[in-house]
Amino acid sequence: MDIYTDVLVIGTGVSGLYSALNLREDLKITMISKGKIDQCNTALAQGGISVARGTNDIDLFVNDTLKAGSYKNDINAVKILAEESMENIDALCKMDFDFDRDNDELSYTREGAHSINRIVHYKDKTGKKLEETLLKQIPSRKNITIFENCTMLDILKKDNVCAGALCIKDDIQFNIHAKITIMAAGGIGGLFRNSTNQKILTADGVAVALKNNIKVKNLGYIQFHPTAFFNSNEHERKFLISESVRGEGGKLINCNGNRFVDELLPRDVVTKYIYEEEKNTHTSNVYLDVTFMEEEFLKNRFPTIYKKCLENGINISKEPIPVSPAQHYFMGGIEVDTFGKTSMENLFAFGECSCTGVHGANRLASNSLLEALVFSKRGTKKINKNISNIPMINIDSPSLNYDKKYYEDLNNKIFIESLVKERGDIKNELVNC
Numbered sequence: 001m002d003i004y005t006d007v008l009v010i011g012t013g014v015s016g017l018y019s020a021l022n023l024r025e026d027l028k029i030t031m032i033s034k035g036k037i038d039q040c041n042t043a044l045a046q047g048g049i050s051v052a053r054g055t056n057d058i059d060l061f062v063n064d065t066l067k068a069g070s071y072k073n074d075i076n077a078v079k080i081l082a083e084e085s086m087e088n089i090d091a092l093c094k095m096d097f098d099f100d101r102d103n104d105e106l107s108y109t110r111e112g113a114h115s116i117n118r119i120v121h122y123k124d125k126t127g128k129k130l131e132e133t134l135l136k137q138i139p140s141r142k143n144i145t146i147f148e149n150c151t152m153l154d155i156l157k158k159d160n161v162c163a164g165a166l167c168i169k170d171d172i173q174f175n176i177h178a179k180i181t182i183m184a185a186g187g188i189g190g191l192f193r194n195s196t197n198q199k200i201l202t203a204d205g206v207a208v209a210l211k212n213n214i215k216v217k218n219l220g221y222i223q224f225h226p227t228a229f230f231n232s233n234e235h236e237r238k239f240l241i242s243e244s245v246r247g248e249g250g251k252l253i254n255c256n257g258n259r260f261v262d263e264l265l266p267r268d269v270v271t272k273y274i275y276e277e278e279k280n281t282h283t284s285n286v287y288l289d290v291t292f293m294e295e296e297f298l299k300n301r302f303p304t305i306y307k308k309c310l311e312n313g314i315n316i317s318k319e320p321i322p323v324s325p326a327q328h329y330f331m332g333g334i335e336v337d338t339f340g341k342t343s344m345e346n347l348f349a350f351g352e353c354s355c356t357g358v359h360g361a362n363r364l365a366s367n368s369l370l371e372a373l374v375f376s377k378r379g380t381k382k383i384n385k386n387i388s389n390i391p392m393i394n395i396d397s398p399s400l401n402y403d404k405k406y407y408e409d410l411n412n413k414i415f416i417e418s419l420v421k422e423r424g425d426i427k428n429e430l431v432n433c
């Protein structure tokens, strides 16, 4: 049952969907998602999407991003991110994305390490709204077909040219042959004991890149979010208490009720202070206090967080929220240029599985959804222009003899070995390590 398509998109989060929607409508596009269509980190994003507040804000936005990233960022990519941010938010507005507004103007909030308010949002469910908005566009695009619960096990290639992917769905393995393949397979949190990520996201894109000698970059750059709801069960995904709660004035306090850090410092710095405070006070968590805010405001501005905490026995308007850091985001990934092009011909990578270099060593809050939008838009423009000259390479998959578990174990092993080589200190944070 091999499939032939112009473009194969691996992943149905923001980077996969936005790519598909920006590709030419005369191209046959096949998308796959490992789990259900919206089982992705995109749908979990709470805080929002950064955007420059006009051309006057570009330099400041670039500086904030560089500073948060410890100046390890690719400055050219950061400039592109800031310069092209506004047109992509406009594009979402044209798709009727229902951003929160103050009167008729977009409402901008602030998050850690941003100098000004420049985060557009939809309550505390920006990602869910974004996923829904993009998915709503798909039925009108008859050229796009999506297969759920379909896992990419490896890519197909001839020499250094990508020709699609080996996939499995309902225990049946088959090849999807494609002129262009887009890797939009997301992050790595599923490999960690404590992570805010979807458990199914296990670095598959990067592992397959490593296996096929495709260049990767900055594997050691992993972001731990300072404030995940504290829960000692390592089998459960950790629920995020968004940065925007601190942006709106939430205070971090220790078990004695004392503040110990400026809450709006970059994530890696706040995380470091929390770990130190937990160590000094011999506790496993600290607290995020919003009890001084009006309950109605909290219910309206943070409905998901309010509800989720209540389900866990905490009324956030009356008690501080127990929080501790958890793995959250992967700044490294498949090395790409500013059009998402990888070191393998006909293979692009967008979103969290890619490394454009915009985040440096530490991602500035709300820059991830923006990165996915900006670079997938740029990459698809290039694909639209060039695809007519790209032939279909029909090759047989050499590896149909192995089962799914073989590939999954191999991919996990390859990624973890490379990661631990760069970051021996996080070995204990990994599952099965």
Ligand SMILES: Cc1cc2nc3c(=O)[nH]c(=O)nc-3n(C[C@H](O)[C@H](O)[C@H](O)COP(=O)(O)OP(=O)(O)OC[C@H]3O[C@@H](n4cnc5c(N)ncnc54)[C@H](O)[C@@H]3O)c2cc1C
Residues within 6 Å of the ligand: 010, 011, 012, 013, 014, 015, 016, 032, 033, 034, 035, 037, 039, 040, 041, 042, 043, 044, 045, 046, 047, 048, 049, 050, 126, 127, 150, 151, 152, 153, 184, 185, 186, 187, 196, 197, 198, 200, 201, 202, 204, 205, 240, 328, 329, 350, 351, 352, 353, 365, 366, 367, 368, 369, 370, 372
């Ligand atoms: C709790 C939480 C809150 C966040 N809040 C924000 C925020 O407010 N602002 C912000 O900018 N960023 C935020 N982020 C980060 C941001 O959500 C992600 O980085 C971004 O959504 C990644 O998008 P993506 O398209 O690259 O990957 P995802 O949205 O994670 O999608 C990955 C896709 O790849 C598919 N896939 C993976 N492996 C395979 C495989 N082997 N075969 C087939 N398909 C596969 C998955 O099924 C999925 O469809 C948050 C992240 C989390 C976890």
